[in-house]
Amino acid sequence: RTAGVNDLGNPIRDAVEDGGGVHVVGVSEDGEAVDMYVPAQDYYHQFYLGSIADPHILDLSYVKLREVSLSYNIPVRTMGSLGNVFTSASIGVVGRNLWLVNGNDKDFDASEVSATFGENGQLPSVRSYGFNIKLGF
Numbered sequence: 001r002t003a004g005v006n007d008l009g010n011p012i013r014d015a016v017e018d019g020g021g022v023h024v025v026g027v028s029e030d031g032e033a034v035d036m037y038v039p040a041q042d043y044y045h046q047f048y049l050g051s052i053a054d055p056h057i058l059d060l061s062y063v064k065l066r067e068v069s070l071s072y073n074i075p076v077r078t079m080g081s082l083g084n085v086f087t088s089a090s091i092g093v094v095g096r097n098l099w100l101v102n103g104n105d106k107d108f109d110a111s112e113v114s115a116t117f118g119e120n121g122q123l124p125s126v127r128s129y130g131f132n133i134k135l136g137f
Contacts, residue, residue: 012040060110065099071132088136097125 006012007023014020021037022044028034071092076083100109109125 062110063101069094090134092132094130097127
């Protein structure tokens with residue numbers, strides 16, 4: 001976020017005198033209109049050393065296709081002589097973490113957050129596929 005360009009098309013990390021900086025529009029403490037560019041260092045420092053918490057408040061709502069499983073029960077009567085050994089048989093496929101349908105924060109998977117401090121160092125969610133064979137005796 002700190003390596004982007006401003007509305008003038010210049011890197012925000014460049015000096016304000018060179019067309020860089022972050023464009024700030026708002027109202028000062030005195031009620032005066034503010035429309036100016038400030039150095040990126042000053043702008044982003046207020047979020048980490050100051051009291052502005054907006055960048056750290058995240059909407060962690062999401063919709064996710066967590067697991068899909070498809071199985072087929074094989075009729076044991078069609079298994080010939082093996083039908084005398086097995087009472088049931090099935091084959092199937094399974095997929096996990098297939099699709100993050102809607103997540104409000106695109107920087108991480110909200111379903112994998114393990115603490116109140118964002119990702120807190122855990123690994124990203126892994127998409128996996130599997131194959132099952134179940135035999136009943």
